[in-house]
């Protein structure tokens with residue numbers, strides 16, 4: 001399996017190379033040259049298998065010769081061993097025809113653990129073999145950073161630097177990033193929004209002298225391996241509701257478009273997904289773009305679902321690549337226009353996107369009301385991001401097709417918003433109940449590429 005860039009000008013890479021490379025050298029994102037398709041019988045055969053075995057069967061065609069089957073099975077087993085639920089991604093019923101896919105039973109209580117725990121193991125195995133050392137940089141609105149620090153803390157061959165927007169992540173998210181004491185992990189609180197953090201990460205990748213000098217790698221969903229690992233739970237959940245014999249729809253709380261793009265890949269692989277619904281909070285650029293074709297970031301407004309406070313949605317580039325018939329030059333042109341303020345999707349590409357994705361948005365008041373109403377109706381306590389999904393799913397459900405909404409984080413990561421909505425303050429699981437007592441280690445940094453690069457160079461030299 002080979003990987004190509006969405007902008008068409010970067011070297012074609014193997015799975016291992018694409019995983020360790022992160023952003024393509026032309027600024028694009030890697031995607032598989034072809035998407036393998038599973039037969040009806042192969043999908044049917046997934047019923048009743050463990051999460052780990054489904055993960056092996058779904059991801060195996062994408063990894064090429066990178067690992068032997070036995071080594072890959074061992075990596076998957078280690079990745080999901082620390083999850084707090086035997087099913088890994090359990091499905092609970094909210095009401096007739098509406099199901100919640102709980103993706104928050106991993107070590108840091110968000111869906112990011114599904115991919116990050118896996119790529120932690122994949123990086124370790126690949127780097128052990130090559131004897132190389134890499135510097136991982138990541139941008140986070142709260143969950144990617146904590147999952148990355150958890151997955152890579154203490155590993156020999158990596159240093160990890162996570163940029164998060166100062167004052168704009170929840171206390172639990174911040175503490176998950178700042179309390180690990182291992183020397184190889186570094187939490188950097190930067191001035192600005194998540195989009196600024198993500199822009200500086202991309203700047204570092206586009207500064208080739210720095211990139212090659214520190215052997216830069218990325219663990220945001222710009223990394224194809226992140227998206228791949230998230231394809232698996234679309235299969236486990238759909239099959240448990242009767243796929244491939246029955247169609248299902250998904251609603252996905254969306255920010256950087258990685259999670260819903262994994263759903264797109266599942267559909268291309270043959271999973272009978274009827275509708276893929278993009279659910280946004282008040283930062284609804286994706287909903288507006290999918291409705292009108294106009295993509296013009298106009299500033300982030302902080303919300304009670306802060307992990308989705310994103311206006312420059314990285315993986316939308318991958319969706320555009322397919323909507324434009326894999327035309328790298330067209331995508332490159334759009335990304336240049338984005339730098340200058342925004343772009344308009346062509347009629348043909350918009351039609352292609354609208355055939356694949358539905359969308360909706362959710363206001364702050366609707367988010368709170370959905371948390372309260374869902375608790376009352378079903379006993380399920382939602383985090384504000386999952387509530388955005390449930391609200392949009394309720395707007396868009398169709399009677400004859402089951403709807404699965406992705407519950408992307410544990411409510412205890414956002415206790416203030418949940419308490420304000422319900423009067424109930426969700427507690428952390430016992431294994432992290434001392435999180436509020438642990439001492440923190442964080443570096444404040446300005447939104448300045450030179451300052452960030454100097455700090456990274458200095459830290460890895462010591």
Ligand SMILES: Cc1ncc(COP(=O)(O)O)c(C=O)c1O
Nearest residue numbers: 143254255256257258259307408
């Ligand atoms: C809790 C939570 N829900 C939803 C999202 C959106 O996921 P994505 O960025 O893959 O669209 C994020 C992060 O972006 C998140 O942290």
Ligand SMILES: N[C@@H](CCOP(=O)(O)O)C(=O)O
Nearest residue numbers: 140141142143144220221256
């Ligand atoms: N919500 C994310 C934003 C980064 O998304 P990623 O999937 O591209 O890493 C976060 O929690 O950091």
